[in-house]
Amino acid sequence: MFVHLQGPWNPVWGRLSLQAIPYQNPILVGTFLFAMIAALAIVGAVFYFRAGPYLWREWFTTVDHKKIGVMYCLLGLVMLFRGFIDALMIRSQQAMAVGPHSPGYLGALHGYLTPFHIGQVYTAHGLIMVVFAATPLLVGIMNIVVPLQIGARDMAYPYLNALGFWLTAAAAALVMLSLFVGNFAHGGWYGFLPYFELPYSPGVGVDYWMWAFQLSAIGTTMGSINLIATIVKMRAPGMTWMRMPIFTWASLSTNLIALTSFPVLMVSLALLGLDRYFGTHFYTAGQGGNLMLYNDLFWVWGHPEVYFLILPAFGMMSEIIPTFSEKTLFGYATMVVASFAIGGVSWGVWLHHFFTMAAEPSVNSFYSVTTMLVGIPTGVKVFNWIFTMYRGRVRFELPMLWALLALFLLLVGGMTGMMNAFAASDYMWHNGVFVVAHFHMMVLLIASSIFGAVEYWFPKVFGFKLEQRWGKWFFWFMVLGTAWVFVPMFILGFAGMTRRLDYVPVTQWAPYLRVMLVGMAFYVVALGFFVAHLYVSLRDRMKNRVGADPWGTTRNLEWMTHSPVPAYNFAFIPRVHARDEWAWRKEHGMANLGNESFEDIHMPRNTGVPVLLGALSFALCFALVWRIWWLAAACLGLVVLVIILRSFARKTDEVIPATTVAGVERAAQDALASPARG
Amino acid sequence: MxxxxxxxxxxxxxxxxxxxxxxxxxxxxxxxxxxxxxxxxxxxxxxxxxxxxxxxxxxxxxxxxxxxxxxxxxxxxxxxxxxxxxLFVPLFVVMIGLTMWMFHGLYQRTAIAMPHQTMAAPMHPAPAASAAAHTVKAA
CATH class of the missing domain: 1.10.287 (Helix Hairpins)
Structure with missing residues (x-):
């Protein structure tokens, strides 16, 4: 039944053998040592401070949307670091391997990475940055903020929320494991067919890529179901549709995209899996297979996916800009319509990723036009943000700086996106670095919004503000790095440089590549400032304690409750009177409504089942990658068994007694009144 | 909750x-x-x-x-x-409809054999199949 394999296989270990450990490669050995030292430091610290039970009780088994959100953000941050190291390797390789006389090291003919190795590096860079850095960071922030903004106490499905997180974490762990056991796909993050078929990619790299991708897709789909149900069903009384904060609107639109598009990705990857494991011919070049069908299905997901990433970023900008302009958001209704227009149009543009497929001119024209249509709602948003700032009292605090950088990058990325929308010119720069520079503008916009959102909502989650001095150094060095890396990349794109080169044949491009390397040095310095930013903030956390409304001019419901937010979010479910409810309350003298008659609060109970299911899924995918059938069958059976057993669990909820609520509320009030605050 | x-x-x-x-x-x-x-x-x-x-x-x-x-x-x-x-039905229509439109044109414009042609002669090597497609079109 299974397809015939090249190379050894045995029933116990599958394809796994000692040769799969890349101990000859000094880079990977160094990485392994670094990872082991970091892991030992973390595990050692956990044992030294006896934090194990605390971590298990309060974090690993939590179903609290805020804690799950924080864990999503930590996962995203770790993977962002890994993706950045990959970027550093790509940039340094391309700066070194220019021209036939460039020297080679570590077994490479030019530069220090062999083509097979750099192929894995850029594949991992793309997949990690999109799926394991940006997505967890955005999902994490939505997880934290959306229930607070709509006045809910948790998500609609707290258990599903934890499960979605642990599946995503398992997928990320699988990608990391591929560094040290076996290898990773080496043909680009979105896969090339028929190159990713078993005869042409016989190793386990594509399988690692496929299963990690599949697992994260399942996790993200679960998260999207949860956020949609939360927004539709769990809004506080009085929170009508047109009173919902824009970030919540953006989350709704983005999760509708995720819910509808991620299943397409799962199907496209599953069909590839059938090809690779059972020898079917969905994507093969002959035998009735259609290799363009893969591109079609992948980008049916892929383009909605990029709007899945960008809409929450737009939502974050829509929260930050009014706060620091001390004005209400300009054009609320148009913002809502624009968010949904972007979501809708995202479903009719995907062919622009393969304009050169040789489709009919009418098809290419159709997709050119639909792609340009995206510019209209996006333009509406840009003007709304500008009009929000117009005649506002703009304060250039850190979140606002990041939001403004995002706005600027949106203009650069959007304009070059319009250029890419022309099918005719796309024939010139298809697969060139001009396109790469364009979409890096867009993903850096997302990154900037995320950094802004973290600065903005950090005091709400942790109860103290991040310091501003090192944060501003971090910001400006990120600006420098972005300019020095991507302006030369745009130029090289016009010069005709194609993407994913392991060797650059044109020596005239060398100066640009070196300038880009300087840009990467700025990014490295920025990383140092980021660490300093975090360190100083954590060190001075008692000095920077804040109350409910740390920025003073915030507008939405999440700023009404204490910072840090108590486990139950709101002691009383707020009644909503207006759009920008918190601003409305402050204007109407209703900001400090004390109420002493607290009630019991009904909350979901923590559970370790999601961690277990995450671990089992990880083992299942590992077994599938290495074709260890007995392990895969055992893990799949256990997953089904655990799900069935969990469905019989009766104690899935608990009650926080009114006395506890009263205690927490009083402590928060006292902390506010204490003189320790700066 | x-x-x-x-x-x-x-x-x-x-x-x-x-x-x-x-x-x-x-x-x-x-x-x-x-x-x-x-x-x-x-x-x-x-x-x-x-x-x-x-x-x-x-x-x-x-x-x-x-x-x-x-x-x-x-x-x-x-x-x-x-x-x-x-309300999600339009998405199915858009996705399947646009895909059919794209691939219809693609099959006409490239030498890829139409599905029924490859299925009729699954054992033939690819060049023969595409040659057959040309003959069909020419006829």
């Missing part, structure tokens, strides 16, 4: 569940999918009607699952779920 600790078994959605419904759903779905697999493996129908029949069977499977498994109906408890599902 804004609602109080009421018994979730009293929710109207839960009352839609029934063992006979689930068993019927399972049996019909297995039957329909086996039929589709058999049609594809048997490969005796012409390509056009094969696509038509498998699509029809897929539609039956979707409808059966929507009705018997997801309980999409017009009852008061479920009507909004049903309406929400129907």
């Amino acid at each position: 804004t609602h109080s600790a009421e018994n979730p078994l009293h929710h109207p959605e839960v009352h839609q569940a029934s063992l006979s419904g689930y068993v019927a759903n399972f049996l019909i779905t297995v039957l329909v999918m086996t039929a589709a697999l058999w049609l594809a493996r048997d490969n005796s129908l012409p390509a056009g009607s094969l696509v038509g029949w498998t699509s029809l069977l897929a539609l039956v499977a979707v409808l059966v699952q929507a009705y018997l498994l997801l309980h999409m109906n017009w009852s008061k408890a479920q009507i909004w779920h049903t309406v929400a599902m129907i």
